[in-house]
Amino acid sequence: MKIPQKFELLVHNGLVDEVVCQLMSGKEAEVYVVRSMGELRCAKVYKDADHRSFSRQTQYQEGRKVKNSRQARALEKHTKYGRKEQEGAWQNAEVNALHQLAAAGVRVPQVFSCVGGILLMELVVDENGNNAPRLNDVKLTGAQAREYHRVLIAQIVLMLCAGLVHGDLSEYNVLLGSDGPVIIDLPQAIDAAGNNNAASMLQRDVANMTAYFGRFAPELLATDYGREIWKLYASGELTPETILTGRFEQSSKPADVRGVMGDVDAARRWHERNF
Numbered sequence: 001m002k003i004p005q006k007f008e009l010l011v012h013n014g015l016v017d018e019v020v021c022q023l024m025s026g027k028e029a030e031v032y033v034v035r036s037m038g039e040l041r042c043a044k045v046y047k048d049a050d051h052r053s054f055s056r057q058t059q060y061q062e063g064r065k066v067k068n069s070r071q072a073r074a075l076e077k078h079t080k081y082g083r084k085e086q087e088g089a090w091q092n093a094e095v096n097a098l099h100q101l102a103a104a105g106v107r108v109p110q111v112f113s114c115v116g117g118i119l120l121m122e123l124v125v126d127e128n129g130n131n132a133p134r135l136n137d138v139k140l141t142g143a144q145a146r147e148y149h150r151v152l153i154a155q156i157v158l159m160l161c162a163g164l165v166h167g168d169l170s171e172y173n174v175l176l177g178s179d180g181p182v183i184i185d186l187p188q189a190i191d192a193a194g195n196n197n198a199a200s201m202l203q204r205d206v207a208n209m210t211a212y213f214g215r216f217a218p219e220l221l222a223t224d225y226g227r228e229i230w231k232l233y234a235s236g237e238l239t240p241e242t243i244l245t246g247r248f249e250q251s252s253k254p255a256d257v258r259g260v261m262g263d264v265d266a267a268r269r270w271h272e273r274n275f
Contacts, residue, residue, distance in 0.1 A: 006045055007034075009116040016043065016120070023131065028187060033123060033131070041112065044119040046091055046187075091117065094187040097164055104162035105240075106155055107182045124177045124184075132175040132182065135212070145216035151181055152209050153225050153244065156202070160233055161240050163267075164189045165198050169205035171212040192233070193268035199230050224248040236263055 003011060003019045010016040018035040023042070025031075032043045095114045098121070102108055110122040124132040140148070152174065159166060166173075166189055173185035192198045206226035214221040223246035231248065232238035 006116075006118065007043070010043075010118060010120070013115065015113060015115065019043075028185070034120070036112070036120060040123050042109065042121050042123040044121065046117045046119070090187050091119065093189060094185075095119065097186040097189040100162055100164065101159060101183075101186075104158055106158045106162065107177075107180065108186070109182060109184060124175045124182045126176065127178040132177045134172055135174040135176060135181065136171040138176055140213070140216045142217045145213040146220065148176075148181055149209060149213040149217070149220055152183075153206065153229075154240075155181070155183060156205060156209075157229060157238065157242065157244075158240050159183075160192055160202065160229065161238060163192050165192050165195075165202045166205050167201045170208045191268075193264055193270075199234075202230050202233075203227060222246075233267075234263060236267070 001019055001021060003016075007016055007019055016034045016036050017038075020033040020035060020040065023031040023033055029047055030045045032045065034041055034043045036043075091114060095111055098108050098111045102110065109124055112120045112122075114120070126132045135148070156166070156169070166183065166186065168185065168188050169183070173183065175182045175184055190198055190201060192202070195201075203226035206229065210220050210223060210225070225244055225246050227248040228244055228246065229238065232242060
């Protein structure tokens with residue numbers, strides 16, 4: 001296909017040789033298959049703020065660091081400079097999350113570069129070398145649903161142990177690659193220790209996965225991994241090796257709010273020192 005004008009910078013810099021086809025156009029971005037460095041890769045072209053439909057950005061951006069006080073004021077006042085900085089921060093958040101999660105062992109696409117509002121990354125393919133389908137586009141057996149649910153719950157735990165919550169996880173942003181599920185679309189990923197919405201978003205991510213796989217394996221609908229995972233995380237007991245039960249029992253003891261907030265604050269400080 002003819003190379004769209006938006007790719008001119010990448011073509012000029014030798015990062016893209018050919019735009020093969022468009023894969024999809026979503027609320028946040030358009031996705032293309034491109035030829036780069038002699039191989040097929042995926043190019044995610046972020047839409048400008050004026051052309052995007054993704055809502056509730058404020059709750060996702062809570063706890064994110066800004067470069068300086070000028071940027072913070074501009075973001076707060078929504079000036080032209082602030083909107084530009086916000087766009088850059090939104091894109092950088094996905095790049096940073098992909099690097100951070102890959103280092104933690106989470107199955108996400110490999111990042112090659114992010115230039116001019118275009119994220120160049122690995123093209124996820126299925127066992128036949130074709131573009132990997134989204135989870136929503138595949139009909140599963142009960143056994144497959146149970147196995148993919150197990151894998152994705154483990155991936156959610158890995159993400160949380162790395163300090164992040166996806167925040168918008170569903171069957172629409174999981175690809176079924178040749179080696180299993182791959183998680184995509186992370187510009188809204190949040191800092192688990194620095195965002196007050198983290199618990200509810202983590203539980204929503206888990207609930208979305210459970211509801212989807214529960215269509216094929218109804219017994220999964222009786223599980224409650226979301227609250228179990230968050231309780232273990234908040235108490236400092238969650239590790240990638242933690243054995244989960246899928247059950248959650250509400251304690252009858254009075255809540256130790258001060259202790260919980262202390263644990264969360266300690267986790268936040270640890271995260272800031274190490275990432």
